Amino acid sequence: MKAVRRTGNGPLETTLVINDQEPMPKHTYSLPPGHVLVKVAYTSLNPFQYKVAETPVIGTWAFKGIPCLDFAGTVARSTDSEFQEGSKVFGQTQPMNFGACAQYLVVAAQLCNRVPDNVRLEDAATFGIAGFTAYQMIVPFIGNGGGRKKILIIGGSGGLGTYATQIAKALGYCVTATCLGGNTDLGKEIGTDEVINYRAKDVGALKQSSKQYDLIVDPVCSDPRLYWESYQYLDPRGLYVTVVGGLDLKFVKAPIQSIRTAHSIRHTYTLPLT
Structure with a gap:
C-alpha cells in the first residue's frame, strides 16, 4: 500500500x-x-x-x-x-x-x-482530535446549557474553537468568542452570540463587560493576561479550562497574581486525545 x-x-x-x-x-x-x-x-x-x-x-x-x-x-x-x-x-x-x-x-x-x-x-x-478535545473541555465540567449558562471561548475561529462553539451552542449555551478580526464573520456564521475581535479590543473588552462566565475554554493559551484577569469576568463558581501542554511558565504568575489581589481562579487542564 x-x-x-x-x-x-x-x-x-x-x-x-x-x-x-x-x-x-x-x-x-x-x-x-x-x-x-x-x-x-x-x-x-x-x-x-x-x-x-x-x-x-x-x-x-x-x-x-x-x-x-x-x-x-x-x-x-x-x-x-x-x-x-x-x-x-x-x-x-x-x-x-x-x-x-x-x-x-x-x-x-x-x-x-x-x-x-x-x-x-x-x-x-x-473532527477527531479537535472535536473530541473541544467536547471534553466543556461537557464534563458544566454539562448542558440549562438556564442559559454563559461560556467564553478563546480562539473561537481556530480548529478547536470552531468545534467548541458549535458544541456549546448545541448544548444551549450563550457563547462569547474571541476571534482575529478577519474571522469575526466565521464566528457569527457558526452561531456565536457575541464575537470579540481580540486585536481591536483585547482583554479590556472582557473586563469592561458586566458578564460573569460560567466556563472559560482556552485551547490557545497564548495570552497570559486572559488568565491573570479572568477573576474579573469568571463566576466565582466557574472554571477556566486549558489544554495540557498549552501553558508555559508565563502562566505561573497567575496564582501569584491571584493571591496578591485576594482573588482565586478555579483552573483545570484537559488532555487532548483521551
Whole structure:
C-alpha cells in the first residue's frame, strides 16, 4: 500500500516522503476482536502532531513512522458488530500511535464513529482530535446549557474553537468568542452570540463587560493576561479550562497574581486525545 512516512528529525515539510511499498498494517489478515480495517479516504494533520514532531528529543521518540491520527474512510473488514464492511467511519488512532496517513489502517472499533449521511468524508476527517478535545473541555465540567449558562471561548475561529462553539451552542449555551478580526464573520456564521475581535479590543473588552462566565475554554493559551484577569469576568463558581501542554511558565504568575489581589481562579487542564 501507499503511505506517508517520516524519514528523520526536523520540520515535517522536509522529512515526509511517500512510500508506495509500505507493508499492510499489522493484524490486517487476523483482526483482533473489536477492531476494524479501514480503507482511509482522508486524513488531517493537527497542530498537536507537528508541534510534537518538531520538539527536540521528544519528537524523535514520539513521532516516527507514519504520521496523523485523524481519519475518515470505509470499513474494509470488521470483527465488531457495530461496523460492517462498507460502513463509512471517522475517528482517531490511539494517542502517539499515529499511522492514519496511509491507504489502510487497523484501529479499535471504540475509536471509530459512523459518518452521518449529511457529512462529507473530508469534513469528518478533521473532527477527531479537535472535536473530541473541544467536547471534553466543556461537557464534563458544566454539562448542558440549562438556564442559559454563559461560556467564553478563546480562539473561537481556530480548529478547536470552531468545534467548541458549535458544541456549546448545541448544548444551549450563550457563547462569547474571541476571534482575529478577519474571522469575526466565521464566528457569527457558526452561531456565536457575541464575537470579540481580540486585536481591536483585547482583554479590556472582557473586563469592561458586566458578564460573569460560567466556563472559560482556552485551547490557545497564548495570552497570559486572559488568565491573570479572568477573576474579573469568571463566576466565582466557574472554571477556566486549558489544554495540557498549552501553558508555559508565563502562566505561573497567575496564582501569584491571584493571591496578591485576594482573588482565586478555579483552573483545570484537559488532555487532548483521551
